[in-house]
Amino acid sequence: MNKSDLRRQVAELFIVRASGFNLDSQRLYPNLEESNSNLKRLLEEGVGGVIVLGGTVKELEIRCNILKKWSGRPLLLCADIEEGVGQRFYGGTKFVPPMGIAQIYKKDQTLAISIAEKIGYFTGKEAKKIGLNWLLAPVCDINNNPNNPVINLRAWGEEPETVKSLTSAFQRGVSRSKMLTCAKHFPGHGNSEVDSHLDLPEIHHDLSKLEKFELIPFKSLINQGVNSVMIGHLLFPKIDPIFPATLSKRVVTDLLRIKFKYDGLVVSDALVMNAITNKYSSGKAAVMAFDAGIDLIMMPKDIDEAIDSLTDAFYSGKISLERLNISRERRKKQLDLVSNEADFKKEDLNNEDIKNKFLLDASKFSNSIIKSSIFVREESTIKAEYNDINLIQIDNFDQVANKFIPALDFPKAVGFKNLIIHPLGISPWGKTNKNFLELGQFSNSKILVQLFVRGKPFIGLDYHNDHWIDTIEKLEFEQRLSGIIIYGCPYLFDKIKKTIHKNIPLAYSPSQTEEAQNQILSRILQSKTTQKEIDKESSIEFTD
Amino acid sequence: MNKSDLRRQVAELFIVRASGFNLDSQRLYPNLEESNSNLKRLLEEGVGGVIVLGGTVKELEIRCNILKKWSGRPLLLCADIEEGVGQRFYGGTKFVPPMGIAQIYKKDQTLAISIAEKIGYFTGKEAKKIGLNWLLAPVCDINNNPNNPVINLRAWGEEPETVKSLTSAFQRGVSRSKMLTCAKHFPGHGNSEVDSHLDLPEIHHDLSKLEKFELIPFKSLINQGVNSVMIGHLLFPKIDPIFPATLSKRVVTDLLRIKFKYDGLVVSDALVMNAITNKYSSGKAAVMAFDAGIDLIMMPKDIDEAIDSLTDAFYSGKISLERLNISRERRKKQLDLVSNEADFKKEDLNNEDIKNKFLLDASKFSNSIIKSSIFVREESTIKAEYNDINLIQIDNFDQVANKFIPALDFPKAVGFKNLIIHPLGISPWGKTNKNFLELGQFSNSKILVQLFVRGKPFIGLDYHNDHWIDTIEKLEFEQRLSGIIIYGCPYLFDKIKKTIHKNIPLAYSPSQTEEAQNQILSRILQSKTTQKEIDKESSIEFTD
Known part of the structure; x- marks a missing residue:
C-alpha cells in the first residue's frame, strides 16, 4: 500500500x-474548533x-448534513451529551444531572431506574433527530470523592451498585433509540x-481495589454490549507507574x-x-495511545501531525498493519449498527410539528x-422586606x-434587590475573616x-463554597438570612442542611x-402577584 | 362586510x-414572544x-420560511437591525455603530458616506438572505444630548448635516439590496x-426649532423615498400637550x-x-395610534385585544373604512416592491459556499x-507586572x-489577573467617597x-461612569494606572482623554x-507571545 492510501485509512x-x-x-472557541475549510x-x-x-x-441538523456531505463516507458524529441534548445544544431538552437521579434511587430504586432508561431513550432519540449517531455517555465513574472537580454531578451515584443499575438503564434507553453509547472514563x-x-490526576488503587469498586459499572456495561x-x-x-x-x-x-x-x-x-499536552506532542501521544490498544484518537492538539505520526508508525512497521485493520473493522462494525438510520432525512427538516411534539x-x-x-423544606416561605x-x-x-431567569426575576418582582x-x-x-460577607452597601x-x-471543569469546586457554611451560620445568628437555595452540588447542600435551624x-x-x-x-416566594406571574409563565412555556 | 372579514383585514x-x-x-423572553401555536x-x-x-x-432562514408558510400571504418580516445583522442574529456581521461612522465623517466626509452606504448594502443583503424584507433602520435621531440613554451610539451623529448625509447614504445602500427601510423615531x-x-420622554421644542434641527434628516429621507x-x-x-x-x-x-x-x-x-402601557390599554392605544394617522401597529401588549378594538372602531364607524383601505393599500404598495425577491429560495439553504463567501x-x-x-494613543504600550x-x-x-473574549484572554495571557x-x-x-475604587484584595x-x-436601554448611561473620571485621576496620581481602553460611548472617552496625562x-x-x-x-499589549497568539487567532478567524 502506498503511503497516501495508508494515510487515508489511518x-x-x-x-x-x-x-x-x-x-x-x-x-x-476559534482556537480549538477547526475552520470550515480545514474541516472540509x-x-x-x-x-x-x-x-x-x-x-x-436547528443549526446542528444543517451542520451534520454538511459534514456528512464533505466526508462522503459513513461518519461518526458524536457529542458529550450526558444530561440531555439541551446540555450542549440550545433548544434541546436538559435533564436533571445523573447525581439527581441517584438521589431518587436512594428513595425509590424502581422509579430511578425507569427514569434513567427514559432519559437515555429521549436523549438518544433527540440526538438522532439532529443528525448525531454516537452519544459519549454514560459516565460510569463513581463519585466517591465530593471534591472531585470534574465528575461530581455528572456521576450516576456514589456507590457501585447505584451507578451500575442506573448506567445500565440509561444505556438500554439510548440503545433503543438506535444510537451508539460510550462508557467513560475507564x-x-x-x-x-x-x-x-x-493536570494529570493520580489514583492510588491497585487492581483488586478497582475491581471491587470503580470497575463494577464498566464490567456491567461491557456485558450489556456497550x-x-x-x-x-x-x-x-x-x-502502570509511568503512563x-x-x-x-x-x-x-x-x-x-x-x-x-x-x-x-x-x-x-x-x-x-x-x-x-503538558508531556507529549500530538504525534507522540497519538502513536502511544493507539499502541496501547486504543482504536480511535479524540481531538489531538495538532490533528495533521497526529495522523502523519501514526501513518509513519504503520509505514515503518513499528505498529502492525493488522492492528490498523482490526481497529478499522471495529469502527465499521459499530457504524453499521446505526448507519441505516443515520442518513439525514431532508423532509424531516421542515416538519416542525413532529419535532415540537417530541420536544x-x-x-x-x-x-x-x-x-x-427538588427538595423544599416544609413551610419554607420567603417574603421580601x-x-x-x-x-x-x-x-x-x-x-x-x-x-x-426566574432566580433573578421572581425575587425582584416581590421587592428583592439583585446582587450577583x-x-x-x-x-x-x-478582608480579615474569610467567612464573613463584606457587603458594605447592604450592611x-x-x-x-x-x-x-x-463541579465545573476549569474552575474547580472550591470557589467560595467553603466560606458559605460559616457565613450562613453568621447571617442566621444576626437574623439576616431570608432563606437559602442551592442549585447543583448536593454536598454543599448536605452540609448547610445540617448547619441551619429548621425555621430557615x-x-x-x-x-x-x-x-x-x-x-x-x-x-417559596410569598406573593400573590408572583404566583400569578409564575403560573402565566409556566402556561406559556409548557402548554403549547 | 361582515365583522370576521373586517377583522381579517384589520x-x-x-x-x-x-x-x-x-x-x-x-x-x-417567553413572556414577550408569542408561542408557535399562537403565532400560527x-x-x-x-x-x-x-x-x-x-x-x-441559520435558524432565521428556517424560521422565516415557516412564518411565511403559516401566513400564506405576503408578509412583512422585520427586525431592529441598525448595526448589521450580527447585532440581532448570531453569525451575522456586526458593524461599527453609527456614531463611530459619524466620527470618521468629522475627518473625511467622502469616506464616511461611502462606508455608510456600503454598510447599508451589506446589511440589507445579509438580512434578505436570511428571509427578512424590512429593515427597521436607519435611526434618524440626532444625538445632541450625551446623556441620552436609548439613542446614543445608535445615532449617525450629533449634528443635522452629518446625520442627514449618513442616513441618506445608508438608506441608498439598503435600497440597492432590495429591502424596505424605516426612518425612526419621528x-x-x-x-x-x-x-x-x-417612561415617556418630553422634548420642549416648538415646530420651528424642530424644523431647524431634528426634522432635517427625516425630511431628506422622505424626499429620497424612504x-x-x-x-x-x-x-x-x-x-401636542396631551398625546x-x-x-x-x-x-x-x-x-x-x-x-x-x-x-x-x-x-x-x-x-x-x-x-x-403606563397610561393606555392595548385596545385603546391601537385605536388612538391608527386614528392619529399610523398605518401599522407594532407589538401591542395584548394583540388580540388590540385587533378587536380596532375592528370595533371601523365596525361602529368611529374610524372610516376608507382609512383602512388607504393603510392596507400603502402596505401592499411597499410589499410589492420586495415580494418578488422575498420568496424563500430552497436551494440557497444548503449552498454554504456562497453564504460563507458573502459573510x-x-x-x-x-x-x-x-x-x-479605533483610536490608540501613540506609543501606548502596556506590560503586566x-x-x-x-x-x-x-x-x-x-x-x-x-x-x-480578547479583552479577558489577551491580558490574562501576559500575566494580568481578570476582575469583572x-x-x-x-x-x-x-463607601465614603464614591470616586475611589475600593478593591481591598488588590490594594x-x-x-x-x-x-x-x-447608552443601553433599560440600564441607562449613569451606571458607574461618572465616578470614572475622578477614579482614573486618582489611579494615575498613585501611579497605579496601566492604561485605559473604552469600548462604546465616545463621551466618556472624550472626558477621560482630556483628564489623563499623555504618557498613560x-x-x-x-x-x-x-x-x-x-x-x-x-x-497595546507588550508581549511577543501574545502578538503571536493574536496573529494566529486573526488568521484562523478571518482567512478562510
Missing part, C-alpha cells in the same frame, strides 16, 4: 472537533469522526481531586481487552487536554423529574446572559442566598435550569 | 413579536407582520434623557402626512413599551471599518458569556481599566466586538 481513526454552529464567524479538507482526507460542541438544535475517574483538563469505552487521562501508579491510562498498554490492552475481553470500540479522551413530550418528562428531584437582597452566586456567565457574585468578580468575603439587609454550584427556608435542586428555579421559587 | 395592519429561534423552548393562529387570522428578535442566522428622539422603554417612518414614544408639549407622538394627530397627520406630504407607510414604535466579504469590510474607527489587574466593566453578561464588574454586582466604589496593584459602555496608554473603539478588542490589544 485518518479514519481520528475524531476532530467542530463547532455545532455552521459559520466560521460563529465559533465560540480533513474530512476529504478521510478523517472518520467529528465531535461537535455548541450551537442550536478505569474510573470518580476518586480524583485534580481536574484532568488542567458500543464503546472511553479511556480517561488518569494515572494509576499501582497498575496515564490513555497511553497505558497495561490498562487498555491487559486490563480492558484481555482481562475484560472487550472487543468493542475503544476511544481516547480528548488528547488536547493538559494532562497529555414537548421530552420537556414535560424533564419537568416531572425536576419535580421529583424593604432593602432585602437576592444574592446569587454563579460559576458561569452563561447562566445569567440575556434572558429570563461570580469567580471573576470582586470578592464578597471580608443591614436581610439576604436570600441562591448558590449555583457545580431551605431548598435544593440538582438541576440548575430555569424550570428548576421556577418550581422552587413558586413554592 | 389584522393585516398589526406586527407581532416572535423569537428568531424556532422552538418554544428556545424563546429568551395569529398569522392564519391575517396578522400581516412579524418582528423577530434573537436567534442565529419627529426626533435625540434630545431625550428618559428611556422610553421605562419606505416607512416610525413614530417615537415622545411627548412634544409645544406641538405622545405615537398617538398624536398633530404629529402624525398634521406634521408628517400633510405638512411633509409623506404618503409611505407609517408604523408605531412597540406599543408594549412603558411609555404607552467573509462583509466581515472583512467590517474589520476594515473597525481599523478606521506581578499582581496587576485587568479590570473590566461590562453592562451586559452576554459580553462575556461562554466564549473567547457589572451593574448587578458588588459596587467597586468606596497595591496596577490596574488596566477596560470599560464597555453603551489610552485607546478607544466605538465597536465592542471581539475584533475591536483584538485590534486594540494587539497594538
Whole structure:
C-alpha cells in the first residue's frame, strides 16, 4: 500500500472537533474548533469522526448534513451529551444531572431506574433527530470523592451498585433509540481531586481495589454490549507507574481487552487536554495511545501531525498493519449498527410539528423529574422586606446572559434587590475573616442566598463554597438570612442542611435550569402577584 | 362586510413579536414572544407582520420560511437591525455603530458616506438572505444630548448635516439590496434623557426649532423615498400637550402626512413599551395610534385585544373604512416592491459556499471599518507586572458569556489577573467617597481599566461612569494606572482623554466586538507571545 492510501485509512481513526454552529464567524472557541475549510479538507482526507460542541438544535441538523456531505463516507458524529441534548445544544431538552437521579434511587430504586432508561431513550432519540449517531455517555465513574472537580454531578451515584443499575438503564434507553453509547472514563475517574483538563490526576488503587469498586459499572456495561469505552487521562501508579491510562498498554490492552475481553470500540479522551499536552506532542501521544490498544484518537492538539505520526508508525512497521485493520473493522462494525438510520432525512427538516411534539413530550418528562428531584423544606416561605437582597452566586456567565431567569426575576418582582457574585468578580468575603460577607452597601439587609454550584471543569469546586457554611451560620445568628437555595452540588447542600435551624427556608435542586428555579421559587416566594406571574409563565412555556 | 372579514383585514395592519429561534423552548423572553401555536393562529387570522428578535442566522432562514408558510400571504418580516445583522442574529456581521461612522465623517466626509452606504448594502443583503424584507433602520435621531440613554451610539451623529448625509447614504445602500427601510423615531428622539422603554420622554421644542434641527434628516429621507417612518414614544408639549407622538394627530397627520406630504407607510414604535402601557390599554392605544394617522401597529401588549378594538372602531364607524383601505393599500404598495425577491429560495439553504463567501466579504469590510474607527494613543504600550489587574466593566453578561473574549484572554495571557464588574454586582466604589475604587484584595496593584459602555436601554448611561473620571485621576496620581481602553460611548472617552496625562496608554473603539478588542490589544499589549497568539487567532478567524 502506498503511503497516501495508508494515510487515508489511518485518518479514519481520528475524531476532530467542530463547532455545532455552521459559520466560521460563529465559533465560540476559534482556537480549538477547526475552520470550515480545514474541516472540509480533513474530512476529504478521510478523517472518520467529528465531535461537535455548541450551537442550536436547528443549526446542528444543517451542520451534520454538511459534514456528512464533505466526508462522503459513513461518519461518526458524536457529542458529550450526558444530561440531555439541551446540555450542549440550545433548544434541546436538559435533564436533571445523573447525581439527581441517584438521589431518587436512594428513595425509590424502581422509579430511578425507569427514569434513567427514559432519559437515555429521549436523549438518544433527540440526538438522532439532529443528525448525531454516537452519544459519549454514560459516565460510569463513581463519585466517591465530593471534591472531585470534574465528575461530581455528572456521576450516576456514589456507590457501585447505584451507578451500575442506573448506567445500565440509561444505556438500554439510548440503545433503543438506535444510537451508539460510550462508557467513560475507564478505569474510573470518580476518586480524583485534580481536574484532568488542567493536570494529570493520580489514583492510588491497585487492581483488586478497582475491581471491587470503580470497575463494577464498566464490567456491567461491557456485558450489556456497550458500543464503546472511553479511556480517561488518569494515572494509576499501582497498575502502570509511568503512563496515564490513555497511553497505558497495561490498562487498555491487559486490563480492558484481555482481562475484560472487550472487543468493542475503544476511544481516547480528548488528547488536547493538559494532562497529555503538558508531556507529549500530538504525534507522540497519538502513536502511544493507539499502541496501547486504543482504536480511535479524540481531538489531538495538532490533528495533521497526529495522523502523519501514526501513518509513519504503520509505514515503518513499528505498529502492525493488522492492528490498523482490526481497529478499522471495529469502527465499521459499530457504524453499521446505526448507519441505516443515520442518513439525514431532508423532509424531516421542515416538519416542525413532529419535532415540537417530541420536544414537548421530552420537556414535560424533564419537568416531572425536576419535580421529583427538588427538595423544599416544609413551610419554607420567603417574603421580601424593604432593602432585602437576592444574592446569587454563579460559576458561569452563561447562566445569567440575556434572558429570563426566574432566580433573578421572581425575587425582584416581590421587592428583592439583585446582587450577583461570580469567580471573576470582586470578592464578597471580608478582608480579615474569610467567612464573613463584606457587603458594605447592604450592611443591614436581610439576604436570600441562591448558590449555583457545580463541579465545573476549569474552575474547580472550591470557589467560595467553603466560606458559605460559616457565613450562613453568621447571617442566621444576626437574623439576616431570608432563606437559602442551592442549585447543583448536593454536598454543599448536605452540609448547610445540617448547619441551619429548621425555621430557615431551605431548598435544593440538582438541576440548575430555569424550570428548576421556577418550581422552587413558586413554592417559596410569598406573593400573590408572583404566583400569578409564575403560573402565566409556566402556561406559556409548557402548554403549547 | 361582515365583522370576521373586517377583522381579517384589520389584522393585516398589526406586527407581532416572535423569537428568531424556532422552538418554544428556545424563546429568551417567553413572556414577550408569542408561542408557535399562537403565532400560527395569529398569522392564519391575517396578522400581516412579524418582528423577530434573537436567534442565529441559520435558524432565521428556517424560521422565516415557516412564518411565511403559516401566513400564506405576503408578509412583512422585520427586525431592529441598525448595526448589521450580527447585532440581532448570531453569525451575522456586526458593524461599527453609527456614531463611530459619524466620527470618521468629522475627518473625511467622502469616506464616511461611502462606508455608510456600503454598510447599508451589506446589511440589507445579509438580512434578505436570511428571509427578512424590512429593515427597521436607519435611526434618524440626532444625538445632541450625551446623556441620552436609548439613542446614543445608535445615532449617525450629533449634528443635522452629518446625520442627514449618513442616513441618506445608508438608506441608498439598503435600497440597492432590495429591502424596505424605516426612518425612526419621528419627529426626533435625540434630545431625550428618559428611556422610553421605562417612561415617556418630553422634548420642549416648538415646530420651528424642530424644523431647524431634528426634522432635517427625516425630511431628506422622505424626499429620497424612504419606505416607512416610525413614530417615537415622545411627548412634544409645544406641538401636542396631551398625546405622545405615537398617538398624536398633530404629529402624525398634521406634521408628517400633510405638512411633509409623506404618503409611505407609517408604523408605531412597540406599543408594549412603558411609555404607552403606563397610561393606555392595548385596545385603546391601537385605536388612538391608527386614528392619529399610523398605518401599522407594532407589538401591542395584548394583540388580540388590540385587533378587536380596532375592528370595533371601523365596525361602529368611529374610524372610516376608507382609512383602512388607504393603510392596507400603502402596505401592499411597499410589499410589492420586495415580494418578488422575498420568496424563500430552497436551494440557497444548503449552498454554504456562497453564504460563507458573502459573510467573509462583509466581515472583512467590517474589520476594515473597525481599523478606521479605533483610536490608540501613540506609543501606548502596556506590560503586566506581578499582581496587576485587568479590570473590566461590562453592562451586559452576554459580553462575556461562554466564549473567547480578547479583552479577558489577551491580558490574562501576559500575566494580568481578570476582575469583572457589572451593574448587578458588588459596587467597586468606596463607601465614603464614591470616586475611589475600593478593591481591598488588590490594594497595591496596577490596574488596566477596560470599560464597555453603551447608552443601553433599560440600564441607562449613569451606571458607574461618572465616578470614572475622578477614579482614573486618582489611579494615575498613585501611579497605579496601566492604561485605559473604552469600548462604546465616545463621551466618556472624550472626558477621560482630556483628564489623563499623555504618557498613560489610552485607546478607544466605538465597536465592542471581539475584533475591536483584538485590534486594540494587539497594538497595546507588550508581549511577543501574545502578538503571536493574536496573529494566529486573526488568521484562523478571518482567512478562510
